[in-house]
Amino acid sequence: MAVIKTEHLTYIYGAGTPYEKRALDDINLSIEAGEFVGVIGHTGSGKSTLIQHFNALLKPTSGKVYIDGVDVWAAGKAALQGFRFDVGLVFQYPEHQLFEETVYKDIAFGPRNMGLSEREIDERVREAAHYVGLTEAMLDHSPFEISGGQKRRAAIAGVLSMRPKVLILDEPTAGLDPRGRDQILRLIADYHRTTGSTVLIVSHSMEDVARYASRILIMNNAKVHAYLPVREAFSDPEVLMNMGLSVPPITRVFHRLSQKGLYSGPEVLTLEEGKAALKAMLGGAKDA
Amino acid sequence: MLKDITIGQYFAGDSLIHRLDPRIKLILTMLYIAMVFIPTNPAGLIAVALFVVACYGVSGISLSTVRRSLKPILPIVVFTTILNIFFIEGRVLVNLGFVQITYEGLLVSALMVLRIVCLIAGTSLLTYTTSPIALTDAIERLFAPMRRIGVPVHELAMMMTIALRFIPTLIEETDKIMAAQKARGADMESGGLVDRVRALIPILVPLFVSAFRRALDLATAMECRCYRGGEGRTRMRQMQLMPRDMVALVVTVAGLAGVIMLNGWLPSVYG
Structure with missing residues (x-):
């Protein structure tokens, strides 16, 4: 069943002013439960606006958003909070939203707003901290005195602790060093695997998307250009290049190879796949 | 909003x-x-x-x-x-x-x-x-004679320019932080007076932290360009x-x- 669905979703910023801008234009989308979706698109293509509709932060100018089959804006204002617990949204640079005295209290902010019992809150905070790899000792620290990467993970834990059915992250690796990036992406992938929840991740890194996502949502000029399995999405580099996007470097290498007639086979997305394909090619050549 | x-x-x-x-x-x-x-x-x-x-x-x-x-x-x-x-x-x-x-x-x-x-x-x-910049410039020029009686005219004008410059930035920042806390279920629209004031804490703390961070960054950037107050400073735009x-x-x-x-x-x- 589709966990998130939109019908003719349109959103216009500053309607009626000289600064009017159509940020989303007639979006029809249906995201199945359990998917790991990579959302790509050039800056200003509407990605961030779209994901803020998925947890009822923005109200569509026209059109509808369904979460678990329920029309979000038909249910009344009181129900909105519930949708935000169902669809957890981690903003860009989420560490800028930390505010509590201790990491523990900050992670507990979401569950506390849900009105859970202290025992339940405690359980969820420790679980979320475990997912993101924060130690027990770190929970008592002030969120302002831990390192940048730890802050980011604490902030992500603050959303995980709500146990959302859908987890959306807006460029979770922006501004991190390579190791920090890998850690964040791996923890998200682990979370996806262990909980079976739906994950959407906005990213500018085609490599990351190719490596972790099962499907790709390509946004272009306020519209959904395509929503399809990863391998198909990267099968035509030209189209992506024209939208100011790209394909992973390794995919490009194998594209060139196949253009020269040196490689024929499925799309290569990761270094591991590339290695295997190369080995097979070389092995095959030896046999010949 | x-x-x-x-x-x-x-x-x-x-x-x-x-x-x-x-x-x-x-x-x-x-x-x-x-x-x-x-x-x-x-x-x-x-x-x-x-x-x-x-x-x-x-x-x-x-x-x-x-x-x-x-x-x-x-x-x-x-x-x-x-x-x-x-x-x-x-x-x-x-x-x-x-x-x-x-x-x-x-x-x-x-x-x-x-x-x-x-x-x-x-x-x-x-x-x-x-434009706000032209306006503070003008204020600085008009009040320049007051420097003689010890009023730090240039510094005041610079402070005003910076404050004006950061109003839109801080508004945008506030919007972002509000959205992020709402995404974690923060409720800013209901409850009594005490509840509402308490609901501001998750907004104000990150806002102050970010304002201080921006202030430090700006100070560094200004020093990198050798800013050291109004003494002997000339202007690009002469009035x-x-x-x-x-x-x-x-x-x-x-x-x-x-x-x-x-x-x-x-x-x-x-x-």
Whole structure:
């Protein structure tokens, strides 16, 4: 069943002013439960606006958003909070939203707003901290005195602790060093695997998307250009290049190879796949 | 939501009023304020109103913008009107028993409303047609003589420039933080006073942290460009008085003189 669905979703910023801008234009989308979706698109293509509709932060100018089959804006204002617990949204640079005295209290902010019992809150905070790899000792620290990467993970834990059915992250690796990036992406992938929840991740890194996502949502000029399995999405580099996007470097290498007639086979997305394909090619050549 | 605030909003343009020297515009605004407060007779104030309308015509800024800038002061206008209508004695028009409406009361309150509208509309024209940077520049230049008595004019002007520059940035930041906390179920719209104040903590703490971070970054960036206060500092944009500035000054002074003379001839409504 589709966990998130939109019908003719349109959103216009500053309607009626000289600064009017159509940020989303007639979006029809249906995201199945359990998917790991990579959302790509050039800056200003509407990605961030779209994901803020998925947890009822923005109200569509026209059109509808369904979460678990329920029309979000038909249910009344009181129900909105519930949708935000169902669809957890981690903003860009989420560490800028930390505010509590201790990491523990900050992670507990979401569950506390849900009105859970202290025992339940405690359980969820420790679980979320475990997912993101924060130690027990770190929970008592002030969120302002831990390192940048730890802050980011604490902030992500603050959303995980709500146990959302859908987890959306807006460029979770922006501004991190390579190791920090890998850690964040791996923890998200682990979370996806262990909980079976739906994950959407906005990213500018085609490599990351190719490596972790099962499907790709390509946004272009306020519209959904395509929503399809990863391998198909990267099968035509030209189209992506024209939208100011790209394909992973390794995919490009194998594209060139196949253009020269040196490689024929499925799309290569990761270094591991590339290695295997190369080995097979070389092995095959030896046999010949 | 927060984006709707329009205090001191600048509309870029190329009209005669836009091109006037900001120092002159500042002085003209002072003269204009005098002009608004002098008339004690409706005719004099109507003349002032016509002057403002003419200025708006020249500036190319629509009068609907003025309407929007007047909206926040509507409660004040209504309040003073009501006070004036009911509490000024004179020829009774309507008698409601415990209060009475007088001819003089109506006249005084009409004058008061027109005065407030003229004041807001006229002074708004300054910020509508002058960029905040030009404005603080002008303030710095006009108040430069005060340096001699130990007023840190340059530093004050720089602080003002920076503050103005960061208003939109901080508004955007606030919007972002609010969205992020709402995504974690923060409820800012219901509950009693205590609940609402408490709901501000998750917004204000990150906002302060980010404001301090930005301040430090800005200080570093300024030092990297060798900023060290106003001592011996020269300017990229030199202000130079043009003939049009003189014309504007003469017109406004003539207007002020006209209003003063008109006021001498006409009877005062304040008796």
